[in-house]
Structures are given as structure tokens and as C-alpha cells.
Amino acid sequence: MRILFVSAVFPYPLTSGGQVRIYHLLKVLSKKHRITLFSFIRSDRERDLTGRLPFLKEIKTAYRGKRLTLPYLYRTLTGPYPLLLTSYDNARMREMLTEETAAGGYDLVHIEPFYVYPSLPRISIPLVVAEHNIEHVVYKGTADTFGFALLRPLLRWESRRIGEWEGKVLKNADAVTAVSAADAGYLRQFNPRLAVIENGVDTVKFSYRARNFPVELKTVLFFGNFLWYPNVEAVTRLVRGIWPDIRKRFPDLALRIVGNRAPRRFNRPREGINVVGVVPDIVSELHHADCLLAPFGFSGGTKYKLLESMAAGLPVITTYAGASGLQFSDNEHLKIAETPAEFLSAVATLTQRNSGWSRITGNARKLVEERYCWEAIGQKLSDLWEKTAK
Missing domain, CATH: 3.40.50.2000 (Glycogen Phosphorylase B;)
Structure with missing residues (x-):
């Protein structure tokens, strides 16, 4: 036609x-x-x-x-x-x-x-x-x-x-x-x-990287196009309401904020926050981070950052609003958290034995291959x- x-x-x-x-x-x-x-x-x-x-x-x-x-x-x-x-x-x-x-x-x-x-x-x-x-x-x-x-x-x-x-x-x-x-x-x-x-999601470009759990936490990631306001709202919530408790528990952990028009006002190296902006290879960012934190308070549609992270084998911790529109199950394809305490608890599981993350990331990759x-x-x-x- x-x-x-x-x-x-x-x-x-x-x-x-x-x-x-x-x-x-x-x-x-x-x-x-x-x-x-x-x-x-x-x-x-x-x-x-x-x-x-x-x-x-x-x-x-x-x-x-x-x-x-x-x-x-x-x-x-x-x-x-x-x-x-x-x-x-x-x-x-x-x-x-x-x-x-x-x-x-x-x-x-x-x-x-x-x-x-x-x-x-x-x-x-x-x-x-x-x-x-x-x-x-x-x-x-x-x-x-x-x-x-x-x-x-x-x-x-x-x-x-x-x-x-x-x-x-x-x-x-x-x-x-x-x-x-x-x-x-x-x-x-x-x-x-x-x-x-x-x-x-392009499952060839966003290739799967298997990880060995538990991990020694070094870097967590938030990425997106910050011309879209829900991304600004989510990263603001992350930096102001969620990150301080995580950083207190894991003082050597860094947060990388990546993407078009990333808000430079949040660049706070002393607090472990690095605003990077646009990068030449987002897949490399996903392969080298320890998890994606996506605390959306509202949104619509479905989030490419979640699909791309799941395809690449990156553990995803998000809210119900962040995962809205996806055919997912909590603790089966990703972890859901709503409060700062819940985000901290979910991040901590990455360092624990028998946390289920190997199964979760494997299931997430299978889901995107079959459905997305x-x-x-x-x-x-x-x-x-x-x-x-x-």
C-alpha cells in the first residue's frame, strides 16, 4: 500500500x-x-x-x-x-x-x-x-x-x-x-x-549483559530526554527525596544522570551526583551501571528507558506510574518502590545473596524479546x- x-x-x-x-x-x-x-x-x-x-x-x-x-x-x-x-x-x-x-x-x-x-x-x-x-x-x-x-x-x-x-x-x-x-x-x-x-526496543542494539549477583554497588542510573517534563519531575524526586537516604547507606555509590538537556543544577559531585548530559553510547551506560532508578510520580504511555534497561539486563527499580502500560509483574521483571524507604530497600537487595535479581533480569529480557x-x-x-x- x-x-x-x-x-x-x-x-x-x-x-x-x-x-x-x-x-x-x-x-x-x-x-x-x-x-x-x-x-x-x-x-x-x-x-x-x-x-x-x-x-x-x-x-x-x-x-x-x-x-x-x-x-x-x-x-x-x-x-x-x-x-x-x-x-x-x-x-x-x-x-x-x-x-x-x-x-x-x-x-x-x-x-x-x-x-x-x-x-x-x-x-x-x-x-x-x-x-x-x-x-x-x-x-x-x-x-x-x-x-x-x-x-x-x-x-x-x-x-x-x-x-x-x-x-x-x-x-x-x-x-x-x-x-x-x-x-x-x-x-x-x-x-x-x-x-x-x-x-x-531494538533488542540487537540493546544487547543483554548477564550480571553476577550480589553486586558491589558503584553506579546507579537515570536517563532520558529532559525536554519531556515527566523526566524532570522524576529526577527531581530522585535527587531531593530518594537519593539522600541511599547515599547515606552506600556512601561510595554514584548517581549518573544522562540525556538530552539533563538538568545541570543537580550536578553535585560531593553528594555523588554526576549530570553527564548526552553520551555517544547509551548501551555502554546501561552495561556499566548497577541499576536504573525511575521514580515517576505521574506519566503516560510506556517508558523506553525501562524497555531498554530490561533488554540490556540492567535491574530496574521504578514506581507503578513508571511501569504503567507495561505487561510486567513486580519481583518477576522489575521491582516496584514508591517511598524513599522502599527505594533504599530495593537498592540494598542488589548486594544481598538470593535476592532473585538473576531471575528477574533474565525474565525481563525474555519479556521484551517476546512482546516488545x-x-x-x-x-x-x-x-x-x-x-x-x-
Whole structure:
């Protein structure tokens, strides 16, 4: 089939969860379908990266730029859309898509995520809308925990408006995808024609490293893209509420904070906290750390950091919010902790005999191989496309 795929982000480099997902889905699905990508970009540097996607038939881009600018803010206050959707209400993208769809030949349009909808012209071919999270719920969580209290009412207003448009867009789709059964349960109220297309992991790149337990604790890890606020909230909770007790119990233990826009304000070498930022090889970080600590207070979708850590054999200690959306069992694939005392206790088990971590990390790798492989996930989306196009 010929697919017109509209993406909110250019799927390279793989620095955010959205980029990882879209890149791997396009790579897998292009083996079976002829896909033309229309993508928003934030800089000219991204346009120069089109050669990194040789498996696509054609790539066209439109500049979006930064969201927090006066033109976008003015249009948000005077127009129909919340700020998130206003930033994708793009005349150039709409013009290109109008020309492309008018030329005909496409079997289906796929947009990912839903908030690129304002740039979509009227079309007469089937539309699939993909959700990465329940977006307005993530915004509400951001509003409830945002450090600058005066902005919380504005963020809650944005959340409500996003929720209204989220429902409208999904109702207009011929099919919808969610990344987890939990998200799907909520989204079906807007559209029953819904399939769960999970997030996945590259099990070749994130190779499994078997470990000998108990370990002599040296390094624990938190990594992610810190442009996504739930990561900021989680690492703040880790540094301020959880790490002091762990460091007191294990004074030689270090915490490494890795990723795009990692918050330098938490770089505290005397307290064992090292903010590293972007690294050339995240797999090496996973292989050399002793565990992942991921104390999310809220979130949505599923977390790539958990899938990648589980694939690499890194013990995972997280909250129920952090593991939401994954088909896991506590003490079977990872360990759940909610309070600082529970995180300390879970970390301590890494140094104890008969802790079960060899079994847990082995089970975690088996789970991602069986359920979160991109080839199998891509086939599920391909099946949905073919069913919807008919």
C-alpha cells in the first residue's frame, strides 16, 4: 500500500521516545509499504539528516520552530486551538499535504501523534491517528507538579483544551492506536476502532549483559530526554527525596544522570551526583551501571528507558506510574518502590545473596524479546493499516 505518514518530529537522531518509535516503525513498515514521510522540523540541521532514512520513498519537511514564541502565544489566545495544537497549525505543511493528497494514489494517511491534525487538509481516504500518551493527562500531571505555582492555572487550562481537541480528533479518525491497554481503555470512549501498538526496543542494539549477583554497588542510573517534563519531575524526586537516604547507606555509590538537556543544577559531585548530559553510547551506560532508578510520580504511555534497561539486563527499580502500560509483574521483571524507604530497600537487595535479581533480569529480557520487538509491533500496525484501508 501507499502510505502518507505525517509526523510531529523528525525521526532522527533518536533522542526522544517519539523519534525512537517513529524511526523503528517506519523502518519495519517500509519493507512492506511505500511510505512518504511529511515531518515537522525544528532546525535546518534536521533537514540535512534525511539521508539517515534511506528506506523511505520520499521525505518532505516543514519548519515548526519553538513553541513558546509570541506568534504562537497570540494565536493560542485568539484562535481555536490550545498552544500544543497551534504550534502545528502550519500553512506550509497544509499546502504541501493538500497538493500531495490531491495528486491521488495514496491508500491511507497516518498522523502521529494526534496534535499534527490542524495541518491536515480535508481528505477522502482513511485516516489513522496514533497516540503516544493520553496527552491532556500528561499536561495535567505537569500542571499539578510544576515548580512555578503561578503558571499552574495556565497549564491546567491548556490541559483542558488539549483534552477537548484530543476527543474531537480521535472521533474523526477511521482508526486509532494507543501504546498500552491502559491508554486504550480510556481512548475507546472516543473511537472504538482502536488497536494497541506498543512501544518497542531494538533488542540487537540493546544487547543483554548477564550480571553476577550480589553486586558491589558503584553506579546507579537515570536517563532520558529532559525536554519531556515527566523526566524532570522524576529526577527531581530522585535527587531531593530518594537519593539522600541511599547515599547515606552506600556512601561510595554514584548517581549518573544522562540525556538530552539533563538538568545541570543537580550536578553535585560531593553528594555523588554526576549530570553527564548526552553520551555517544547509551548501551555502554546501561552495561556499566548497577541499576536504573525511575521514580515517576505521574506519566503516560510506556517508558523506553525501562524497555531498554530490561533488554540490556540492567535491574530496574521504578514506581507503578513508571511501569504503567507495561505487561510486567513486580519481583518477576522489575521491582516496584514508591517511598524513599522502599527505594533504599530495593537498592540494598542488589548486594544481598538470593535476592532473585538473576531471575528477574533474565525474565525481563525474555519479556521484551517476546512482546516488545519492533518487527512484531510493526506487523500489528501493518495489519491495522490494511484493515482500515479496506
